[in-house]
Amino acid sequence: MLTLTCPCCGVAAEETELAPGGEAHLKRFGPGASDEDFETYMFARKNPKGVHFERWRHAYGCGKWFLAARCTATLEVFGTYPAQTTEPPADLIARIKTRRPDWEGCK
Amino acid sequence: MRRYSVFAVAREALRFHQGWARAWANPEPKKRYDVVIVGAGGHGLATAYYLGKNYGIRNVAIVEKGWLGGGNTGRNTTIIRSNYLQDPSAAIYEKARSLYEGLSQDLNYNVMFSPRGLLMLGQTEHEVRGYKRTVWANNLQGIETEWIDTARVQKLVPIMNTLGPRYPVLGALYQARGGTARHDAVAWGYARACSDMGMDILQNCEVTGVRSAAGQVQGIDTSRGPIDCGKLAIVVAGHSSVLAEMAGFRLPIESMALQALVSEPIKPCMDVVVMANTVHGYMSQSDKGEMVIGGGTDGFNNYTQRGSWQHVEETVRALIETFPMLSRLKMMRQWGGIVDMTGDRSPILSTTPLGNCFVNCGWGTGGFKAIPGSGWAMAELVAKGTPGPLAAEFGLNRFKEGRFIDESVAAGVAH
Ligand SMILES: Cc1cc2nc3c(=O)[nH]c(=O)nc-3n(C[C@H](O)[C@H](O)[C@H](O)COP(=O)(O)OP(=O)(O)OC[C@H]3O[C@@H](n4cnc5c(N)ncnc54)[C@H](O)[C@@H]3O)c2cc1C
Ligand SMILES: [Zn+2]
Numbered sequence: 001m002l003t004l005t006c007p008c009c010g011v012a013a014e015e016t017e018l019a020p021g022g023e024a025h026l027k028r029f030g031p032g033a034s035d036e037d038f039e040t041y042m043f044a045r046k047n048p049k050g051v052h053f054e055r056w057r058h059a060y061g062c063g064k065w066f067l068a069a070r071c072t073a074t075l076e077v078f079g080t081y082p083a084q085t086t087e088p089p090a091d092l093i094a095r096i097k098t099r100r101p102d103w104e105g106c107k
Numbered sequence: 108m109r110r111y112s113v114f115a116v117a118r119e120a121l122r123f124h125q126g127w128a129r130a131w132a133n134p135e136p137k138k139r140y141d142v143v144i145v146g147a148g149g150h151g152l153a154t155a156y157y158l159g160k161n162y163g164i165r166n167v168a169i170v171e172k173g174w175l176g177g178g179n180t181g182r183n184t185t186i187i188r189s190n191y192l193q194d195p196s197a198a199i200y201e202k203a204r205s206l207y208e209g210l211s212q213d214l215n216y217n218v219m220f221s222p223r224g225l226l227m228l229g230q231t232e233h234e235v236r237g238y239k240r241t242v243w244a245n246n247l248q249g250i251e252t253e254w255i256d257t258a259r260v261q262k263l264v265p266i267m268n269t270l271g272p273r274y275p276v277l278g279a280l281y282q283a284r285g286g287t288a289r290h291d292a293v294a295w296g297y298a299r300a301c302s303d304m305g306m307d308i309l310q311n312c313e314v315t316g317v318r319s320a321a322g323q324v325q326g327i328d329t330s331r332g333p334i335d336c337g338k339l340a341i342v343v344a345g346h347s348s349v350l351a352e353m354a355g356f357r358l359p360i361e362s363m364a365l366q367a368l369v370s371e372p373i374k375p376c377m378d379v380v381v382m383a384n385t386v387h388g389y390m391s392q393s394d395k396g397e398m399v400i401g402g403g404t405d406g407f408n409n410y411t412q413r414g415s416w417q418h419v420e421e422t423v424r425a426l427i428e429t430f431p432m433l434s435r436l437k438m439m440r441q442w443g444g445i446v447d448m449t450g451d452r453s454p455i456l457s458t459t460p461l462g463n464c465f466v467n468c469g470w471g472t473g474g475f476k477a478i479p480g481s482g483w484a485m486a487e488l489v490a491k492g493t494p495g496p497l498a499a500e501f502g503l504n505r506f507k508e509g510r511f512i513d514e515s516v517a518a519g520v521a522h
Contacts, residue, residue, distance in 0.1 A: 001416060002407075016417050020406040022361070039507040043359035043450050047348035049410045072362070072408045 004056060007082050008064035021055030024067045025087060049073050051096055051103050053088055069096060108303040110215050130295060131302035136309050136331050140168040142489060143327060143336035145314050145350060147171035149180040149475065150467055151342035152297035153482020159304040162490040167306040170329060172313035176294030179344050180475065182444035184367050184401040186380055186389065187476040188225045188285035190252045192241050193512045195500035196453060197248040202497060203480030207288060210479060216296030218288045225285030225380040226260060230274040234385055238280035252282045266376050271428045274385055287380060287391055293478055317354040323462035339464045340489050345445030347468035356460045359506050360447045363404045364414035365472050368441040372396030386425030398436065400426065404446060404472060414443040446471045452515035456485055456498040465489050
């Protein structure tokens with residue numbers, strides 16, 4: 001079973017405690033944005049086979065949103081981090097690069 | 108190709124079955140094809156078949172990274188129905204269902220289409236209202252469905268407990284012409300017919316890149332070398348985003364695991380398909396006697412063809428309330444497939460930002476039933492370069508224009 005450590009309360013939460021929230025770090029486009037930007041924000045997804053940054057909610061725990069880096073091809077978890085950021089922390093990026101030397105980085 | 112028939116069976120019976128030819132060839136890739144189709148699942152193979160049959164385009168390769176039919180086509184629970192709410196969905200699924208009726212004859216291959224009837228249980232007042240609305244919509248669409256009461260449900264499915272404490276059965280949306288077919292046979296039948304038309308099915312051939320010049324597709328790179336093509340059709344279900352990335356665009360798709368399981372074989376006890384969408388479970392009995400069971404998708408992005416254990420547990424737990432006899436059955440096998448989920452839970456048959464490159468994807472949890480209709484519509488799109496009436500509403504531009512074909516509100520599960 002997938003286990004993610006919630007950075008808000010520190011609990012190693014099992015999948016049944018968590019609610020998935022899709023791709024992280026989407027750039028939000030609202031009123032006044034072009035149709036293309038709005039469409040991309042709403043629907044286009046990276047959906048990579050490999051390193052994925054994503055949103056989770058500790059739904060049956062502290063209730064807080066947080067972010068995780070995970071490999072969709074192996075289910076390996078690289079780490080979790082607080083949601084109050086626009087990009088993954090540098091130490092997490094470094095850890096992913098040691099585990100996945102071919103990884104092209106955040107695109 | 109030697110036709111399969113009762114005479115062929117008799118002839119081969121007399122000579123120890125030595126005379127059966129291989130169903131399809133295993134050729135080396137050519138340098139160039141008029142059309143290359145990526146993905147030898149049901150949808151890719153059906154696209155190729157109708158390209159040849161309806162448009163005379165036969166210089167075609169179907170490129171497959173594993174073995175043909177080894178993706179979702181060989182992993183699904185084979186439910187076939189066309190009782191959708193929205194008109195564009197009803198049209199393409201009904202086209203598919205009606206093609207299934209004659210498919211064994213058309214392909215000279217027994218796909219074991221079994222229109223045994225299909226029930227979608229109404230287990231909440233909400234659901235009852237929703238399904239009654241679907242019945243009215245279906246009547247307008249010319250698709251035969253009806254709302255039946257609990258007594259008739261019980262008569263059709265004696266093993267069902269209609270008085271469940273949490274989710275009593277209040278009636279059902281019934282499509283008498285819905286049913287199942289043999290999933291592998293659909294892939295194999297199309298493959299044999301394509302091979303017979305001179306098309307190349309290239310297995311163990313993974314596409315690793317898409318080559319283009321001046322915004323037009325030129326060819327693909329594969330694990331068996333480069334192949335040039337006039338047109339490219341990407342029909343790879345769960346891997347659609349990966350191929351789109353190679354071709355330089357992004358899709359409104361997320362890949363997730365969907366699981367199914369089968370019980371030990373038992374004597375015939377249920378001769379219709381039952382779907383219980385409120386509790387996210389559905390079930391039919393295979394010809395071998397196994398109860399074939401499926402549920403909802405796991406919620407997160409996943410390419411591993413393995414799902415989470417608790418989703419299996421949820422599905423079984425829910426079904427046991429409606430089918431108490433299941434609790435005494437041993438489950439034999441459980442597996443997963445990677446399904447391609449779109450925002451409105453409807454498929455995409457579309458031109459793409461890359462010239463002469465087309466996509467057919469987004470069938471998600473419910474595309475087996477669509478295979479013949481999807482292939483029919485996709486062949487038209489690829490042959491003419493613009494979609495015909497069946498595919499027109501399923502273009503990628505619907506996401507920009509807000510013209511969703513919202514089936515996700517019509518049924519919790521999409522099978
Ligand atoms: C558990 C489960 C139950 C389901 N139940 C039902 C049901 O009851 N009824 C129903 O209608 N539908 C059901 N579905 C959905 C249905 O199975 C799919 O919608 C349908 O089979 C998709 O067919 P396809 O041809 O598009 O994809 P697939 O059969 O997955 O074929 C795609 C092919 O593309 C190949 N490919 C991928 N990447 C590459 C590459 N780089 N190079 C070359 N080839 C590549 C893959 O190997 C694969 O063979 C279910 C699915 C699952 C997983
Ligand atoms: Zn927490």
